[in-house]
Amino acid sequence: DTGVSQDPRHKITKRGQNVTFRCDPISEHNRLYWYRQTLGQGPEFLTYFQNEAQLEKSRLLSDRFSAERPKGSFSTLEIQRTEQGDSAMYLCASIPLGGGQIYEQYFGPGTRLTVT
Amino acid sequence: DQQVKQNSPSLSVQEGRISILNCDYTNSMFDYFLWYKKYPAEGPTFLISISSIKDKNEDGRFTVFLNKSAKHLSLHIVPSQPGDSAVYFCAASPSSGTYKYIFGTGTRLKVLA
Numbered sequence: 001d002t003g004v005s006q007d008p009r010h011k012i013t014k015r016g017q018n019v020t021f022r023c024d025p026i027s028e029h030n031r032l033y034w035y036r037q038t039l040g041q042g043p044e045f046l047t048y049f050q051n052e053a054q055l056e057k058s059r060l061l062s063d064r065f066s067a068e069r070p071k072g073s074f075s076t077l078e079i080q081r082t083e084q085g086d087s088a089m090y091l092c093a094s095i096p097l098g099g100g101q102i103y104e105q106y107f108g109p110g111t112r113l114t115v116t
Numbered sequence: 117d118q119q120v121k122q123n124s125p126s127l128s129v130q131e132g133r134i135s136i137l138n139c140d141y142t143n144s145m146f147d148y149f150l151w152y153k154k155y156p157a158e159g160p161t162f163l164i165s166i167s168s169i170k171d172k173n174e175d176g177r178f179t180v181f182l183n184k185s186a187k188h189l190s191l192h193i194v195p196s197q198p199g200d201s202a203v204y205f206c207a208a209s210p211s212s213g214t215y216k217y218i219f220g221t222g223t224r225l226k227v228l229a
Contacts, residue, residue, distance in 0.1 A: 041222075042120075042207075042222050050215075091159055102167055109158055
């Protein structure tokens with residue numbers, strides 16, 4: 001297993017366009033997280049899934065953002081009608097089955113989004 | 117409202133000396149704390165963690181200290197090595213109700229050879 005992968009690694013889009021990112025967690029990791037990171041800031045929680053259920057979503061996440069994990073394996077994050085303020089690194093992380101709060105998250109390399 | 121704060125954006129330390137990175141939090145419900153290291157163009161990687169029932173956890177060159185009354189934790193790296201140069205994030209999570217993590221803004225450590 002090569003770890004958490006994210007695709008694409010970089011995305012440049014024009015304002016108003018829709019974008020979709022994919023995250024493939026480590027096999028059998030049942031909990032999956034999405035974060036957004038901007039320059040000079042730490043990862044900011046967006047949402048997380050336990051298997052296919054989306055259990056929590058940040059209040060900062062507008063209606064333009066939606067995430068899915070239909071079969072409890074890979075996940076997608078879609079941003080509709082992108083705005084320049086959406087430019088950021090989008091990180092995905094996963095935790096193994098049975099992992100509690102103290103368990104480490106395994107992060108992917110991120111998708112860097114630039115909205116022009 | 118920044119619930120987890122790392123007030124030093126950067127730190128420079130001579131190779132072989134001790135690096136001390138600090139983290140403060142405001143939410144008394146936080147019970148689990150983790151430190152991550154991040155190199156450019158990579159995702160964060162886990163370093164060390166501590167739960168609130170302990171005040172110290174050690175793993176090789178890395179030690180985390182927790183002062184729950186002061187809502188403060190610190191990461192000590194001894195001895196510091198040039199490969200430790202990275203951005204360090206602390207993260208916190210409450211013991212119940214959510215598996216959500218709150219990250220600090222990070223401290224960029226530079227270890228000088």
